[in-house]
Amino acid sequence: MATPINLSVMKAFDALDLLSEDRPELTAEVVARELRMSYATAHRFLVTLEAVGVLITVRRGVFAPGPRLARLGRMADDLAPLPKTLQSTLDRLRETLDESVMACRFTPRGPQCVAVSQAQRPISVNIRIGTTLPMLNTAQGRLFLAHMTPRDRENWSLAQGLDASAIAAINPTLQEVLACGYALNRGDNEPDIAAVSVPVLVEGRAVLTLSAFGTLGRMDSAFVDLAKEQLTKAAATLT
Incomplete structure (x- = not known):
């Protein structure tokens, strides 16, 4: 029990x-x-x-x-610092992908941005360190939820005052995220804003997420494939 x-x-x-x-x-x-x-x-x-x-x-x-x-x-x-190479890793990803890249930590209210590398283009999407994203409809939040046990998801939803149907509705998506190892957000949180995100795993636990994000029009299938590959490689180096 x-x-x-x-x-x-x-x-x-x-x-x-x-x-x-x-x-x-x-x-x-x-x-x-x-x-x-x-x-x-x-x-x-x-x-x-x-x-x-x-x-x-x-x-x-x-x-x-x-x-x-x-x-x-x-x-x-002091006891749980961010990886020392995190910012340089994000900067390299930003140069390779030509999109903004960020890292998030889990908080009960949602993924919190702890580091970011802003795309060097006239028009790009930006986020500030310390911003907390919604859990259910962002790629980062879905990754954290997918790596929780069913019991932990239930406890989390109770603490947030969510109806059980909210988690039940997203469970198929979470299973897919867990199976493929990444998550997508195609305007689910903000119209015309998209993201692809992968977890940084330590002993099977998601301790961070790495995400490339930008305007929906730039996130075509070719970019998603490239981002998945580069983000996954970067996540492996951070562990």
Whole structure:
């Protein structure tokens, strides 16, 4: 029998994932709206996180990262750093593919961009480091979901407040992704934006995704084949 998951802990980390360079502070209103919970519950999460030093109050009702969160962040960087060659690998991929390339890490709210190499063309698609993408309708998110066990997917969907039908509907796609080793997004998340993504696997676990992304018109079958090949080779070097 699987060990029950504490959904309150998962929600607390979901709340922390709302922090970013563009949003360095949180309020109960923001947490309640984005995590689809009541104001009282959101406020309780924030006050509890403040009580343990993960957040601090910067003014009435406004919370920012606290000393304990900063210490954990430094520890995470020390203990689980990104590959030292990641940026140079992305730069080489960008030169080969002539498209923007990025790497994402898993977060419960969705894949988060941790490194990017922007295409050097007058018109290209860009993304900023720290941006969190949707899980269900992006190539990166589908890769992370595909490499979860069915039980982990179920726990994740419960923590995100998703109906079971949402995962059931995407399961055939996830099986296909797992079988072929890559995922595609052809305007599923943003109209006219496409991506091809492969996982960076460590002992069968997806720790990162590498993706080439750009305008839908440039992502024809020839480009997808080239991108799959180059991304897969690059992922192998990073492990």
